[in-house]
Amino acid sequence: MATLFEIPHYNSLRLADSRGKTEMELFDHMAAYRGLGNIFRVNFRGEDWVCVAGLKANEWSWGHPDRWNYEFSQRGFRDVMGPTHVTQMDGPPHRAKRKALKPGFAMSLIARQIPAIDQAVQKFFSDRVGDTWSMMNLFMESLTEANSKTVLVTELSPEARRKFIRFEEDFLPGISKSDEDRAAYYARPEFLELREFVFSYLKELVESRLAGQREEDNFQTMIDQAGDRSRIPDINEWIPEAYLLLMAGTGNTARTLNCGLRFLQDEPEWYEQLRIELTGYTEDSFLSGMNGYPKLKATLMEMERIFPAAPVMPKQAAVDLEFEGYEIPTGTNVLHLQCLTHFLDDIYEEPTRFKPWRWIEKDYPKKAHGTFGGSTHICLGVNLARIHMPIVLANLIRNFSLELEALPEIFVNLNYGVPQTSELEGKLMPQVEDQPA
Numbered sequence: 001m002a003t004l005f006e007i008p009h010y011n012s013l014r015l016a017d018s019r020g021k022t023e024m025e026l027f028d029h030m031a032a033y034r035g036l037g038n039i040f041r042v043n044f045r046g047e048d049w050v051c052v053a054g055l056k057a058n059e060w061s062w063g064h065p066d067r068w069n070y071e072f073s074q075r076g077f078r079d080v081m082g083p084t085h086v087t088q089m090d091g092p093p094h095r096a097k098r099k100a101l102k103p104g105f106a107m108s109l110i111a112r113q114i115p116a117i118d119q120a121v122q123k124f125f126s127d128r129v130g131d132t133w134s135m136m137n138l139f140m141e142s143l144t145e146a147n148s149k150t151v152l153v154t155e156l157s158p159e160a161r162r163k164f165i166r167f168e169e170d171f172l173p174g175i176s177k178s179d180e181d182r183a184a185y186y187a188r189p190e191f192l193e194l195r196e197f198v199f200s201y202l203k204e205l206v207e208s209r210l211a212g213q214r215e216e217d218n219f220q221t222m223i224d225q226a227g228d229r230s231r232i233p234d235i236n237e238w239i240p241e242a243y244l245l246l247m248a249g250t251g252n253t254a255r256t257l258n259c260g261l262r263f264l265q266d267e268p269e270w271y272e273q274l275r276i277e278l279t280g281y282t283e284d285s286f287l288s289g290m291n292g293y294p295k296l297k298a299t300l301m302e303m304e305r306i307f308p309a310a311p312v313m314p315k316q317a318a319v320d321l322e323f324e325g326y327e328i329p330t331g332t333n334v335l336h337l338q339c340l341t342h343f344l345d346d347i348y349e350e351p352t353r354f355k356p357w358r359w360i361e362k363d364y365p366k367k368a369h370g371t372f373g374g375s376t377h378i379c380l381g382v383n384l385a386r387i388h389m390p391i392v393l394a395n396l397i398r399n400f401s402l403e404l405e406a407l408p409e410i411f412v413n414l415n416y417g418v419p420q421t422s423e424l425e426g427k428l429m430p431q432v433e434d435q436p437a
């Protein structure tokens, strides 16, 4: 077997206009994969990392639960959310935590909230008809509002909602920084102030709930079932759990919708077909799943494929591993490019084109779809995101017409395999009903 140092190295391009860009932004994963195959080394943050990519890499990486050490690679979550935060846990404690969080995130428990989520989104949109919004902000605010009316019930003022959003959006970019840069990033006074606000808000909320105030939400189910855990959580453990319900992942969901909506603008015929499919849509429509909405389902799959919001996962080998004939010793830093498959033309024909109908015509390998990651750490919020996205889109298409200021160009960024679009800005207007002929 070949050693780690024999893995071919991709020398990052250092372009003349690289000022302000990170090494990863300059780095072309697709070129590296095409030239070097499923495994290659790169220099990232001044350190040596092994990249694994392609269908084989997804199967291999997600194949064995205890292969990876997340405590090391997701330390930013620990820094900000504390040592009991799920993302940076490993092995049996991580599995126990996932089990404990299940009452908050299981499909059966989220699905019962579908009508209430729909009402909250619809009201949020209706109240803002005629106002100019960045679509990203509109989606993120409406989803946070919907969470505060469903999975974690709380009277969230618009100011508090915006502070939560600013915190989430400021928090996540710090995760991928080096130890030194991350420490400086999270020590910024504006970040500390936002964190203090979010944690104090949730502390008060959790304390009142533990003191007996009941709500019909997913958090209540988690509290009611806490006796099944090996130990009852203390307040410092409940706070990040409440955060998961109210806020986590809304940025990723909103970004996916924002980008997807931009792509949809280039497909007016498909948009019209979606509008027709959604004619009879009501708040209860998705209670029995999405089988009655094949075009909407296909559109969302294509949005997930073409804009995977978290396409690269840093991991660390927890045990000695082997991949493609190379040794990967314990402690090796590995970048899993789990969404590179989305842009391989031997899997998806014309991969950089937004073609929702491809999902109706054909099935694709499950392990080629890396949007939510895989194995034991697969996105905890996947069920919530996959309820939020159709509800937002169905509401938008069924009940409103969209007046966009401009259509920004779509750039396909193959560094991460992620197309990026500038933000969409526009207005929601009431839908003009079809006139009888």
Ligand code: HEM
Residues within 6 Å of the ligand: 086, 087, 088, 098, 244, 245, 247, 248, 249, 250, 252, 253, 256, 308, 309, 310, 311, 313, 370, 371, 372, 373, 374, 375, 376, 377, 378, 379, 380, 381, 382, 384, 385
């Ligand atoms: C379109 C929206 C979203 C995308 C693309 C996304 C993507 C991801 C990805 C790629 C991972 C890493 C999985 C792995 O390690 O293999 C992840 C983990 C996670 N996501 Fe999401 N996510 C989204 C929405 C959400 C939402 C709404 C929540 C709400 C709670 C959420 C909470 C989490 C958590 C807590 C983890 C860590 C799970 C663990 O380590 O056990 N995500 N997500």
